[in-house]
Amino acid sequence: MTHLNKLFSLIFITVSCSFATAQQMGTVKNVAEFEEMLQKAQPGDSIVLANGAWMDAELLFEANGTAEKPITLTVEEKGKVTLEGASNLRIAGDHLIVKGLVFKNGYTPTNAVISFRKNREEMANNSRLTECVIDNFNNPERQVQDYWVTIYGKNNRIDHNHISGKKNLGVTMIVGLDTEGSRANNHQIDHNYFGPRPTYGNNGGETLRIGTSHHALENSNTLVESNYFDRTNGEHEIISNKSCQNTFKYNTFFECTGTLTMRHGNETLVDGNVFIGNGKPSTGGVRVINETQTVINNYHIGLTGYRFRGAFVMMNGVPDSPPNRYVPVIDSKVNNNTFVNCENILFGAGNDEERSQAPRTSEFSENIIYNDNKKDIFTINDDISGIIFKDNILGENSETSIKSGFKNADIKLVKNEQGFLIPTSKKIKTKVTISPKIATKQNTGIEWYSKADNSVTLNSGKTLKVEAGINTLYEIVKTSGAGDIIELEEGGTYLLTKAVKIDHPLTFKTVGKKKATILFERMMAFEIQDGGSLSLENITFDGAKSPDYAGNSVISTSKNSMLDNYKLFIDNCEFKDMVVNHSFDVLRVSKGTFADTISIQNSTFKKITGSIAALDKETDDIGAYNVEYFIMKNNTISELQGAALRLYRGGKDESTFGPFLEMDHNVFDNVGFGKKNKYKSAISLYGVQETDIKNNIFKDSKAIEMHLVVGEPIVKVRNNALSNSEKLVVTGDQKYFVENQWDLAPEFMDDSSYSLSPDSPLKGKATDGGDLGVK
Numbered sequence: 001m002t003h004l005n006k007l008f009s010l011i012f013i014t015v016s017c018s019f020a021t022a023q024q025m026g027t028v029k030n031v032a033e034f035e036e037m038l039q040k041a042q043p044g045d046s047i048v049l050a051n052g053a054w055m056d057a058e059l060l061f062e063a064n065g066t067a068e069k070p071i072t073l074t075v076e077e078k079g080k081v082t083l084e085g086a087s088n089l090r091i092a093g094d095h096l097i098v099k100g101l102v103f104k105n106g107y108t109p110t111n112a113v114i115s116f117r118k119n120r121e122e123m124a125n126n127s128r129l130t131e132c133v134i135d136n137f138n139n140p141e142r143q144v145q146d147y148w149v150t151i152y153g154k155n156n157r158i159d160h161n162h163i164s165g166k167k168n169l170g171v172t173m174i175v176g177l178d179t180e181g182s183r184a185n186n187h188q189i190d191h192n193y194f195g196p197r198p199t200y201g202n203n204g205g206e207t208l209r210i211g212t213s214h215h216a217l218e219n220s221n222t223l224v225e226s227n228y229f230d231r232t233n234g235e236h237e238i239i240s241n242k243s244c245q246n247t248f249k250y251n252t253f254f255e256c257t258g259t260l261t262m263r264h265g266n267e268t269l270v271d272g273n274v275f276i277g278n279g280k281p282s283t284g285g286v287r288v289i290n291e292t293q294t295v296i297n298n299y300h301i302g303l304t305g306y307r308f309r310g311a312f313v314m315m316n317g318v319p320d321s322p323p324n325r326y327v328p329v330i331d332s333k334v335n336n337n338t339f340v341n342c343e344n345i346l347f348g349a350g351n352d353e354e355r356s357q358a359p360r361t362s363e364f365s366e367n368i369i370y371n372d373n374k375k376d377i378f379t380i381n382d383d384i385s386g387i388i389f390k391d392n393i394l395g396e397n398s399e400t401s402i403k404s405g406f407k408n409a410d411i412k413l414v415k416n417e418q419g420f421l422i423p424t425s426k427k428i429k430t431k432v433t434i435s436p437k438i439a440t441k442q443n444t445g446i447e448w449y450s451k452a453d454n455s456v457t458l459n460s461g462k463t464l465k466v467e468a469g470i471n472t473l474y475e476i477v478k479t480s481g482a483g484d485i486i487e488l489e490e491g492g493t494y495l496l497t498k499a500v501k502i503d504h505p506l507t508f509k510t511v512g513k514k515k516a517t518i519l520f521e522r523m524m525a526f527e528i529q530d531g532g533s534l535s536l537e538n539i540t541f542d543g544a545k546s547p548d549y550a551g552n553s554v555i556s557t558s559k560n561s562m563l564d565n566y567k568l569f570i571d572n573c574e575f576k577d578m579v580v581n582h583s584f585d586v587l588r589v590s591k592g593t594f595a596d597t598i599s600i601q602n603s604t605f606k607k608i609t610g611s612i613a614a615l616d617k618e619t620d621d622i623g624a625y626n627v628e629y630f631i632m633k634n635n636t637i638s639e640l641q642g643a644a645l646r647l648y649r650g651g652k653d654e655s656t657f658g659p660f661l662e663m664d665h666n667v668f669d670n671v672g673f674g675k676k677n678k679y680k681s682a683i684s685l686y687g688v689q690e691t692d693i694k695n696n697i698f699k700d701s702k703a704i705e706m707h708l709v710v711g712e713p714i715v716k717v718r719n720n721a722l723s724n725s726e727k728l729v730v731t732g733d734q735k736y737f738v739e740n741q742w743d744l745a746p747e748f749m750d751d752s753s754y755s756l757s758p759d760s761p762l763k764g765k766a767t768d769g770g771d772l773g774v775k
Contacts, residue, residue, distance in 0.1 A: 027076060031057050038062070044069035049101070051076045056085040058109070062118060065095035067126065075100040078131070078448045092118035096127040102449070103132075107139040107168075112150040120179055123153035129161060131446050135195075136165035140530075142561040142592045145169040145204065151189075152182045159188070162445040164195025166234070167563040171206045172197065175222050177215040177243055187222045193445025196231040196453070198565045199257065201594045202624040203655035205234025211243025213324035216264030219245045226250045226437055228444040230451075233257040235655045236308055241268055248273060252439040259284035259309055264323055266291040270298060272435045274420075275311070277303035277342070282657065284309035285342070287349075289317065293332040299434055301340040301421065306379075307712060308349060309657065311342035314362070316355040316382055326350065329359035338432050339369045339377075340413065340421055348382030350711070360386030368432065370395040370411050370423050378402060393427055456482035458505045458535045458567065468492030468516070473508070474500050485509065488516035488539065495545065496520040502532035505567075509537035515574060519545045524556045524588075533567040541586075543578030543608075552580060552610075553588035561592030565628075568595060573603045575612075583610035583642055583676050591617040595627040605637045605644075609674060612637065615659075616648035616686075623653030623710075625687070629660045634774050636667045636754050641674025643702075649687035654711050660690040665766070667746075667754045667773045668725075672702030681705040682725070687713075694718040695766040697746050697754075697773040698725040708732035719767050721746060740765070746773065 027048040028034045037047050043065045065071035075081035082102045086109040091098060103113055113134055117123040134148045147170050148163060166172045172194065177183050194207050207229060210222050220243035231254060232238050238256050242264040252274045262268045270286055277283030284305035286295055303311040317328025339345065348358050364387055371377055378400045389405025396410050409427035416422050422432045441451060461483030466476045468489045474496060476486055482504035488494065490512030499522045510516040517540040518525055525541065528534055541554050554575060578584040586605065598613065605612055618624035630647060637644050649659055672682040682698060685691060685706035690713065693704065703726035708715065715736035717728060723745045730736055749757040754774055756763055762772040
């Protein structure tokens with residue numbers, strides 16, 4: 001046969017094979033055609049969803065293939081088939097493959113987007129979910145619970161999927177053990193990209209959970225390998241292990257505010273994972289609870305979390321604990337792990353009257369701990385005699401109170417070919433290595449679906465100048481884009497007869513020394529809606545034209561539940577003359593809304609009948625709250641009838657660690673004495689988890705009142721002056737720290753600016769060496 005004939009023969013064979021494959025594939029255009037085709041499916045067949053948006057498509061993929069000839073559900077072209085609206089997928093049968101589906105622009109009408117079972121009795125086994133996408137497929141009601149992937153049956157593989165943006169209540173992916181047919185399952189979860197999940201502000205925000213407390217002693221035998229967790233910050237537990245004999249290997253946790261937690265169950269292996277904090281707040285590593293746990297060969301860098309979010313945490317347990325509480329740490333090993341510039345390693349964490357059993361018959365050995373700045377990163381909360389410490393290496397300038405098992409070494413950090421800083425020293429016997437199987441952003445998820453962060457930040461858009469007048473602000477917002485900056489005329493007056501709806505990030509600012517003034521005739525000037533964030537700079541808000549209604553505010557959040565966390569920044573603004581017969585707040589939020597950050601700085605507040613910030617709507621006492629970080633710096637507050645800040649986080653759930661409060665260099669003058677101030681205080685804090693109140697002046701004001709709950713809240717009240725003001729009131733049985741609370745008259749030189757006179761006793765008394773009050 002000539003070379004040309006061979007070539008034609010090869011082409012013929014190739015085309016024939018392609019044609020034969022095509023004959024096995026059926027393209028369907030709607031759910032009815034899918035169901036009809038499924039009835040005819042035989043082992044080796046494929047059902048192909050046609051390109052386009054499949055609206056309200058609830059698919060049940062129930063069939064039986066074989067190991068050699070699975071039945072496949074796939075798409076005509078990758079990325080061009082989307083399941084939208086009220087859509088979901090159930091998989092039931094044997095040897096099935098689902099490939100290429102994209103769920104977006106909707107939410108599941110049931111409790112799962114993709115489920116590996118039809119019902120409790122009919123599950124999927126020996127099946128695979130690969131190259132599928134679930135992207136922001138959220139129920140619009142924040143507090144409505146659902147899951148995105150629920151895995152049942154046995155021997156299933158979930159790999160190379162893109163799962164990102166879960167914002168409503170519920171675990172992103174679960175492995176269920178509620179029937180015998182789902183235990184000892186040998187599932188494999190690998191090479192998935194778990195994209196950003198924002199802080200939820202309540203329990204129920206885990207990214208992956210294997211088992212439940214009800215089945216904690218059942219073996220799951222699930223392998224979680226080479227997955228990339230990218231800022232999955234839903235709650236304290238990024239992964240919640242709640243069953244036995246699971247393995248977590250070669251996963252990467254990038255800037256995740258939480259830990260891989262062995263919450264229930266025994267005989268867990270955590271091997272060769274990487275935890276990258278980059279110095280971000282609350283980033284953590286591994287938390288050990290229960291028996292016969294093994295933590296080896298993991299690499300941790302730049303983790304700042306403390307308490308349950310430490311770089312490594314070994315918990316105290318409950319003596320004779322039931323499986324669903326805190327089983328003491330017994331017979332566990334922590335070996336050959338590396339910690340570079342991490343801030344906290346804890347032993348006996350959570351020690352209290354109930355969790356009184358310290359770890360025992362366990363080992364912490366051959367670990368390397370290096371820190372450029374912090375000498376002692378160890379916190380010992382209970383007896384550690386039950387832990388053997390041996391052959392651990394500290395940096396040359398590091399130290400620990402643990403008496404044996406550590407030696408110092410001259411450590412240098414050398415960047416390896418993967419880009420990791422590796423500790424090297426003559427005293428390190430075994431070279432620190434990162435497995436070539438480690439998950440990266442590039443080798444996980446899907447090539448054809450972008451991992452780019454498309455969120456738009458404040459001050460990132462174009463500048464729009466707006467003339468003074470009636471509703472000119474309202475009109476320009478309708479033409480604005482996300483991230484735009486709306487520039488007000490210097491000294492201009494703006495009247496709003498309609499509330500401005502903020503549904504994308506926007507900045508309003510006056511350029512120049514003389515602030516523009518905003519007056520408003522509605523119950524609020526601005527309403528932050530889902531998707532919105534707001535920055536206000538150098539503006540006066542005058543309440544002279546506001547109605548005398550109950551519930552007035554300058555800024556409010558939507559009364560409906562908001563999926564997206566928002567941000568609010570107020571800088572160099574003035575709020576005045578908000579005096580009505582009812583409470584008039586500057587900021588009032590609704591239940592089901594959550595702010596990542598609220599920052600109020602360099603501003604003045606005068607003659608207001610309500611509060612500056614009313615953040616007390618989550619009162620169900622289940623650990624929910626309204627803001628993660630609240631910052632109040634360098635402000636003057638005078639003639640404020642309500643509590644300046646009302647911040648509430650009730651309940652005893654330990655799955656979240658906010659809110660965080662910083663209140664620094666403010667002046668409070670005649671605050672809290674209004675008849676309608678039900679809190680009877682200048683500041684009302686309930687359940688705040690980290691409080692730092694410093695360098696403030698309280699003159700002729702009510703008290704700071706705080707109730708301390710949950711775990712070990714950090715409370716620092718330092719260098720504050722109380723002049724003719726009520727003293728601090730603290731309730732609850734938690735510890736707190738108070739230092740330098742002076743009963744001294746401030747002697748202001750200028751009551752309007754609250755500058756201290758040269759001979760004021762409060763000069764130089766701040767923690768930063770400056771004066772108390774505003775700078």
